[in-house]
Amino acid sequence: MNGWDREYDISMGEYIELFDKSMRKEQESNIEFLEDNLSKMFDRKAVVCNSGTDALFFSLLSLKIGKGDEVLTTNFSWISTASVISMTGATPVFCDIDILSYHMSLDSIKKMYSPKVKAIIYPHLFGNMSDTSKIKEFCQEKNIYFIEDACQSIGSSYNKVLAGSIGDISTLSFNANKVVSGIAGGGAILTDGDTEIFKRLRKHGEGKHLGYNSKMLLFNAEVINYRLNKLSDYIKRRQLAAKYYDEQLSEYVTIQHNPDNLNHNYHKYVVRFQNKEVRDRVKAKIGQIHYSKPISENAMYDAIDHRKDDYIVSKIVSDTILSLPISPYITEKEQDKVINTILLLI
Numbered sequence: 001m002n003g004w005d006r007e008y009d010i011s012m013g014e015y016i017e018l019f020d021k022s023m024r025k026e027q028e029s030n031i032e033f034l035e036d037n038l039s040k041m042f043d044r045k046a047v048v049c050n051s052g053t054d055a056l057f058f059s060l061l062s063l064k065i066g067k068g069d070e071v072l073t074t075n076f077s078w079i080s081t082a083s084v085i086s087m088t089g090a091t092p093v094f095c096d097i098d099i100l101s102y103h104m105s106l107d108s109i110k111k112m113y114s115p116k117v118k119a120i121i122y123p124h125l126f127g128n129m130s131d132t133s134k135i136k137e138f139c140q141e142k143n144i145y146f147i148e149d150a151c152q153s154i155g156s157s158y159n160k161v162l163a164g165s166i167g168d169i170s171t172l173s174f175n176a177n178k179v180v181s182g183i184a185g186g187g188a189i190l191t192d193g194d195t196e197i198f199k200r201l202r203k204h205g206e207g208k209h210l211g212y213n214s215k216m217l218l219f220n221a222e223v224i225n226y227r228l229n230k231l232s233d234y235i236k237r238r239q240l241a242a243k244y245y246d247e248q249l250s251e252y253v254t255i256q257h258n259p260d261n262l263n264h265n266y267h268k269y270v271v272r273f274q275n276k277e278v279r280d281r282v283k284a285k286i287g288q289i290h291y292s293k294p295i296s297e298n299a300m301y302d303a304i305d306h307r308k309d310d311y312i313v314s315k316i317v318s319d320t321i322l323s324l325p326i327s328p329y330i331t332e333k334e335q336d337k338v339i340n341t342i343l344l345l346i
């Protein structure tokens with residue numbers, strides 16, 4: 001459930017106008033208006049591409065990370081956060097997470113560091129954010145890049161600092177389940193450095209170097225831009241829905257820990273249950289699991305080179321977590337149904 005169908009019902013005329021406007025133009029260019037809008041929002045340069053996965057992959061390539069290098073990442077996230085490392089030929093090093101935030105643990109980062117580590121890919125999972133200052137200090141001390149995976153956290157901020165403005169390079173995703181979605185996915189790279197490399201990587205066929213086909217088409221860019229301009233409204237609505245879940249559920253399940261000074265976009269509203277059996281019983285009726293296992297337990301890592309810390313916390317969380325339905329357009333009646341189902345089954 002992401003509510004885009006409901007938004008279309010409300011704003012059909014505006015969507016048709018966007019379609020009509022872009023159908024009269026070349027689809028493979030003219031997307032700079034979206035990059036300009038993102039640049040203004042983040043006060044950095046922006047290059048759009050086909051997906052958040054490509055945005056992360058291109059970030060690593062631009063830093064010349066590849067075979068023989070290691071990259072620290074979390075063992076609890078969507079697979080892209082790690083698979084992009086292997087795509088470059090480098091070795092992912094899986095760190096465990098913090099039990100309250102579900103974000104990468106500094107202790108695990110320190111434990112898993114080796115002189116081969118060239119970067120860290122750090123996602124603000126579920127749109128929530130933690131204080132990353134100690135991790136950034138560690139990166140500076142070791143001279144490694146901090147790649148901020150802000151794919152789930154567009155519009156979130158911590159101490160008034162926006163997700164997407166913290167990393168040496170930061171990335172966004174506009175896939176169908178994100179707070180701002182394109183109709184055909186999409187991604188963006190945010191940087192204060194050179195953007196030419198990203199433009200070259202997203203469009204092959206020109207120049208001396210290998211590139212990829214990762215262009216964003218115009219109509220998709222129009223839809224993303226339209227939704228980007230509604231982002232603060234989406235977030236307010238999601239926060240109201242989250243508050244209602246918090247009020248009704250906090251006595252019965254573990255709700256997400258939110259630090260003070262967090263402006264949470266509630267990309268996901270997650271709760272945890274006392275054990276896997278109860279979680280699975282509730283899941284049979286409602287919700288989705290993000291994520292059902294630590295990344296290193298995916299079968300592909302049987303054959304792919306990696307290192308990993310003990311992942312006790314990642315395992316506990318993946319066994320007990322559930323994402324409840326949330327969108328800017330969810331109704332209180334729909335939320336009541338979710339709440340009552342949980343109360344009946346725990």
Ligand SMILES: Cc1ncc(COP(=O)(O)O)c(C=O)c1O
Nearest residue numbers: 051052053078080123151173175
């Ligand atoms: C944390 C995180 N990183 C990266 C990605 C990759 O984004 P995309 O699906 O646009 O390739 C996602 C998407 O689900 C994500 O949630």
